[in-house]
Amino acid sequence: MTTNNKGFIQGLWDFFCSLKLAISLLIGLAVTSIIGTVIPQVPNIPEEYISSLSQTKLQIYDKIGFFDMYHSWWYILLLYLFTVNLVACSMKRLPRVWKIVTEPNLVLDEGLEKSLSLTRDLKLKGGLAALKDGFTGFLAKEFAAPVVTEKDGEVHLYAQKNPWCRLGVYVVHLSIVIIFIGAIIGSLFGYKGWVQITEGTSESKVLGRNNKPIDLGFAVKLEKFSVAFYETGAPKEFKSILTVVENGKPVPGYVNIPIVVNDPLSYKGITFYQSSYGPAGEGGTFYFTVREKKGGAPIKITARQGESVQLPGGRTMHVTESTQDVRQFIPQMSGPAARIEVHSPGKQPDSFIVFRNFPKLDEERGGDLVFSYDGSDEKFYTGLQVAKDPGVWIVWFGCTLMVVGIIMAFFMSHKRIWVRISSSGRVVVAGSASKNQPAFQGAFDELTGKMEKL
Amino acid sequence: MSSSMLFNVTTIVYMVSMIVFFAFLATKNKQIGLVGSWAAYAGWIIQTIAIILRWKESYDMGVGHAPLSNLYESVVFFSWTIILIYGIIELKYKYRVVGAFVVPFALLGMAWAQLGLHSGIEPLVPALQSNWLLYHVITCFLGYAAFAVACGISIMYLIKERQEKADGDSPAGGIFSMFPAIRILDDLNYKAIMIGFPLLTLGIVTGAAWANYAWGTYWSWDPKETWSLIVWFVYAAFLHARITRGWVGRRAAILSIVGFAATIFCYLGVNLFLSGLHSYGK
Numbered sequence A: 001m002t003t004n005n006k007g008f009i010q011g012l013w014d015f016f017c018s019l020k021l022a023i024s025l026l027i028g029l030a031v032t033s034i035i036g037t038v039i040p041q042v043p044n045i046p047e048e049y050i051s052s053l054s055q056t057k058l059q060i061y062d063k064i065g066f067f068d069m070y071h072s073w074w075y076i077l078l079l080y081l082f083t084v085n086l087v088a089c090s091m092k093r094l095p096r097v098w099k100i101v102t103e104p105n106l107v108l109d110e111g112l113e114k115s116l117s118l119t120r121d122l123k124l125k126g127g128l129a130a131l132k133d134g135f136t137g138f139l140a141k142e143f144a145a146p147v148v149t150e151k152d153g154e155v156h157l158y159a160q161k162n163p164w165c166r167l168g169v170y171v172v173h174l175s176i177v178i179i180f181i182g183a184i185i186g187s188l189f190g191y192k193g194w195v196q197i198t199e200g201t202s203e204s205k206v207l208g209r210n211n212k213p214i215d216l217g218f219a220v221k222l223e224k225f226s227v228a229f230y231e232t233g234a235p236k237e238f239k240s241i242l243t244v245v246e247n248g249k250p251v252p253g254y255v256n257i258p259i260v261v262n263d264p265l266s267y268k269g270i271t272f273y274q275s276s277y278g279p280a281g282e283g284g285t286f287y288f289t290v291r292e293k294k295g296g297a298p299i300k301i302t303a304r305q306g307e308s309v310q311l312p313g314g315r316t317m318h319v320t321e322s323t324q325d326v327r328q329f330i331p332q333m334s335g336p337a338a339r340i341e342v343h344s345p346g347k348q349p350d351s352f353i354v355f356r357n358f359p360k361l362d363e364e365r366g367g368d369l370v371f372s373y374d375g376s377d378e379k380f381y382t383g384l385q386v387a388k389d390p391g392v393w394i395v396w397f398g399c400t401l402m403v404v405g406i407i408m409a410f411f412m413s414h415k416r417i418w419v420r421i422s423s424s425g426r427v428v429v430a431g432s433a434s435k436n437q438p439a440f441q442g443a444f445d446e447l448t449g450k451m452e453k454l
Numbered sequence B: 001m002s003s004s005m006l007f008n009v010t011t012i013v014y015m016v017s018m019i020v021f022f023a024f025l026a027t028k029n030k031q032i033g034l035v036g037s038w039a040a041y042a043g044w045i046i047q048t049i050a051i052i053l054r055w056k057e058s059y060d061m062g063v064g065h066a067p068l069s070n071l072y073e074s075v076v077f078f079s080w081t082i083i084l085i086y087g088i089i090e091l092k093y094k095y096r097v098v099g100a101f102v103v104p105f106a107l108l109g110m111a112w113a114q115l116g117l118h119s120g121i122e123p124l125v126p127a128l129q130s131n132w133l134l135y136h137v138i139t140c141f142l143g144y145a146a147f148a149v150a151c152g153i154s155i156m157y158l159i160k161e162r163q164e165k166a167d168g169d170s171p172a173g174g175i176f177s178m179f180p181a182i183r184i185l186d187d188l189n190y191k192a193i194m195i196g197f198p199l200l201t202l203g204i205v206t207g208a209a210w211a212n213y214a215w216g217t218y219w220s221w222d223p224k225e226t227w228s229l230i231v232w233f234v235y236a237a238f239l240h241a242r243i244t245r246g247w248v249g250r251r252a253a254i255l256s257i258v259g260f261a262a263t264i265f266c267y268l269g270v271n272l273f274l275s276g277l278h279s280y281g282k
């Protein structure tokens, strides 16, 4: 029983230490990940897509978890297997590599010499002590300071460069585990939310997943919202001016902070991102100035959205639509504008646009009444994405580690040189590099060439 | 002189370079090979000037931004990075003939951009107004370009290997005798991916950093993100395959070609067939 058990555990360990498993898992993850890019994922599944599926298909997809596949049990299982494989494989190999780094072979004996492909035999004059000093100085100057070992009447020198880069691979593997840890912490202790704030008001709760309200512990006030457009009418900037309010008082340093897309506001680990906007829907009040073309004093008009207002001469008007920046509809114009409809007795209703930035323009329309638009107090709401993620710094640490590890693993090479000096004046030089051996061979030949002249 | 004229010149010069490279394959004349890579470099310099000019033109129009913001600009930049990576590998490892299998990718990009894509300079929408755009796009495309070069080398590998099998032990004749030995092609393939993999990793990390900065989530399984991860998995598999017995050579070459196909899908297919947050190609 015990041997069986041991065999099983050993087998399991070997299974998880296998590179073949790693390749299969990497390819398996690549292939299965495609599913979620083809099938819409929660919460962005269009109604039409659902109704286009047959009942059985819908049930099967739902059972397998295709609609939230990156959180399905089998995808998570793959990620766990991947992690166990990664850790086991690294643990098995790390001690050997650690030994190469920390306990290098200081003595160039025959066995080591045979195992190295780059060796050179030199015949030099001078005593053992002089040669020892000469080579030590030379290596320190041209390569790296050597460790000197005397053994059996011979002197052995060992010099190395970048020994730590051998650990690069393990740094990369560790970084993946760290990123996973950061992601798990984020999903356990953080949240994603959403809040809508109307100009002039504040909110202290946001809606989390499944519209569950989350208390922020402070409030955020929207002082003002504005939109700007390019001359082409394409949107240029969405801007919310926010103030953080805590215990009924504005927080110093967090008053009137503008946020735009790509420039959020963070307070106490909670970050607010500009995401959407719209009219607050209460129907603002619009202000106009009207005068008769034939002369007379201008009169001020106040109209609420949709409300009909009396004008001189039995006419009436109402506002049909309005915008804070007309450029998105009429690229040549800019600024706030309102479309109004004027009803004159016995005539067709007359519909036209007045622009706040062009108060004289309406004269050219040729109507009996000349309008100018003085603006509105229509309010906007801003839609903010809210996120708290205490794991994000761990993720960034992991990412940095990964990049460092990859650079160590790919672009650095552990270079080693051994020298054995005998009292007869025979000197054997050997070398090896963990990467790009041909390039190292060139450097080795150059070094040994110089050694000959020592 | 406008940037669009210079882009046309670039396209023609890449075409000349490709034709000369094919002539090099046919004639095995070293001088012709030299002309082929010179033409590629000349085209690249003209293209560099054109990209800078387009950058300036956008400022003259009052919507100044780096020319990396729509499909046209990204395809042009992709073709620029392909020649850049080719140049680095050629200068470092001295295998000129690789150009015959790499320049066509750059030419394809330029021809498509000039003939089939809308080339107007547009202002940046709010979502793209960030320096992260620059870091993210540059690292990703340099990575993609290295994979394109690796793919060209892998195609050469498969052709050469077949040729050698067909010819038995006799030295390979015909136009393929110019190719480096398959052992060298295998090594070059690995070296190109060693350039591409770190860059793709940086591209994914900068993308995640940007997403986190702009939206508050570094990873949301958006199709583009997921596909970049798929590409990353494939090349990670490639790197591990190389240190496993039995996976060097032919299988590695195939994996490299599959990786590049996934790369192209990540770049173009996702926008054409799937939907998501990334705006290229709309």
Ligand code: HEM
Pocket: A018, A019, A021, A022, A023, A025, A081, A082, A083, A085, A086, A087, A089, A090, A093, A169, A172, A173, A176, A406, A409, B236, B239, B240, B242, B243
């Ligand atoms: C199941 C997961 C994984 C396992 C079991 C695994 C295992 C290994 C092993 C055993 C090595 C060889 C180390 C040596 O030379 O002694 C290695 C190398 C390496 N691994 Fe992984 N690995 C995994 C995932 C990854 C991933 C996702 C990456 C992504 C960055 C990665 C990056 C590397 C790199 C860059 C090397 C060096 C390759 C080279 O020198 O060409 N590994 N891995």
